[in-house]
Amino acid sequence: MHQRNERLIENKIWKYLLPGIMMSLALQLGNIVDTIFVGNFLGTEAMSAITLVLPMETLIQVTGYCLGMGGSIAAGILLGKRNKEGASQIFSLTLLITVIVGLAIAAAAPFLAMPIADALAKGGNLNIPAGHYLFVGMLGAPVIGVGLLMSSFLGVENHPGLASAYLIISNVINLILDYILLKFTNIGIAGAALSTVAGFLLGMVVFILYIRSPKRMISFVRIRSFAPLKEAVISGAPVFVFMIMTIIKSFGLNEIIIRFIGDGGMAVYTVCDNVLMIVEMITAGIIGVIPNIAGILYGEKDYFGIRALCKRVLVLSTVATLCIFVLVMAFAKSIAVMFGVDNSDLSSMMVTALRIFILCLPAYVWNKFLVGYYESIEESKQASIITFFQNGIYVLPAAALGIILEVKMGGSGINGLALSFVCSEILTVLTAYIYRKIKYKGTDFYLLPKETGICFDFTVKADMNETALIPREVKKFCLDHGISANKANIVAVAAEEMIVNCIKYGGGLSHWIDVSLMIEKPKMLLRIRDNGVPFNPTEYEFDSGEFDIHGIELVKTISSDISYMRTIDLNNTVLEFDMEQEVKK
Helix, strand or coil, X not given: CEECCCHHHHHHHHHHHHHHXXXXXXXXXXXXXXXXXXXXXXXXXXXXXXXHHHHHHHHHHHHHHHHHHHHHHHHHHHHHXXXXXXXXXXXXXXXXXXXXXXXXXXXXXXXXXXXXXHHHHCCCCCHHHHHHHHHHHHHCHHHHHHHHHHHHHHHHCCCHHHHXXXXXXXXXXXXXXXXXXXXXXXXXXXXXXXXXHHHHHHHHHHHHHHHCCCCCCCCCCCCCCXXXXXXXXXXXXXXXXXXXXXXXHHHHHHHHHHHHCCHHHHHHHHHHHXXXXXXXXXXXXXXXXXXXXXXXXXXXXCHHHHHHHHHHHHHHHHHXXXXXXXXXXXXXXXXXXXXXXXXXXXXXXXXXXXXXXHHHHHHHHHHHHHHHHXXXXXXXXXXXXXXXXXXXXXXXXXHHHHHHHHHHCCCCCHHHHHHHHHHHHHHHHHHHHHXXXXXXXXCCCCCCCCCCCEEEEEEEECCHHHCCCHHHXXXXXXXXXXXXXHHHXXXXXXXXXXXXXXXXXXXXXXXXXXXXXXXXXXXXXXXXXXXXXXXCHHHCCCCCCCCCCCCHHHHHHHCCEEEEEEECCEEEEXXXXXXXXXXXX
């Protein structure tokens, strides 16, 4: 028997980490691959056309991405509270709305794609390729929306591997089709958009494995009310703010760059933006572990687990940030060449701008971490404020000011643009810190609620020799906090029986067992979490000794309620004990 440790949570971080990175990589890779192939096969003008319509591409993804992130976080919290029906209602609502909105966008494509491209290009040469790319993207809106939504729900539903597999398969298909369509056909830039949509569609074969999975807890159910949608919208509000502000930022930066710098500036910004996407493939994958795990831990009120999760994610993010920073500094010229920039003057300016731009990375990653974390603990306002300032309030004025000042000093304005990103990220960090200190005086950045009850947390190694102290320590805790001797004995027996069963029948994967005993009048909750083989004690029935799991029937008898969930691929069993008339006056 040990003081509560981080072993179980740490194991889950590693399980979700690689799929999270792969999922983030695959999400960003579509745009990056399109840009690289278009830049090399069709030229820098076509590459700039993709950047020009990127705000509209983001708008196409808003519904699936926002409802996917918000819905999965809300569903995760409900699963942490052992409410499967509520989680299924949220999933069904968000899926239905995503499909409807996607179909509406697709229907509008023939009428709106080219006028939007004309408006964005402002009479320049980019309107035709931009319109072709946008038209195909709008037609694929239902497919892309459903793909993004399902990826988010798979992560919180014990299937992070399937989520990453879907996006990896989608982008492998995208990569192959990009090469074929751009090199061997005359379809032009529309081929890049078609490759992306086809990849999202064909990759959906992976969802068959999810539908057939025995570990699946959420299903499509008949929608009873639209009320649960509120939780998904609230949880997804920071994502929505991020995407809307990203659209505004993209429109604004496009306008500023074209007005003050020209097409060369747009090419430099395109490469810098794609480098940031590459950065996000790694760092966002690490930070993306938080929504998959923290929401469930928050629903279970496991604040120790949340802190352990955040510390580990921050360490990993710091290491990744440092490595990426060094690589970009060292290989800035190679990065410019990779995107098809062969003009020596433009390449030279791009290398300098990239090295300035990458200085924003530490502050950028910290802001991303805070947004992902606050979304998961129902602090959507704090997350939205960070997003609002990061992607709108600071970056556009800073970009305009940086460009104008450098131009007045005789420069091109490109370095001023790069420096503006550094300044806006640092200002966002300071703003978030000041806001938190004013609104939440005396708190750290975790912003976790105060414990509503008296808690006893400990960890048990999956070893029978570890169980001897459990009944004595549990009983002592109960007696020390005013619980009657009779009730203390009952809770101690239940704790010992459940832990012994976890050790005996958990299988080779079971190494540590987390136990939390919480007194929340008028009830006492005993939560036991282990990483053994899936086992639901509420469905167990004695079968005449053929497979008698020791003590389950006894525990069912002496507890007032018992519930089970398989969340973050861990067995979570919660026993309730009625304390009415048991607490000493």
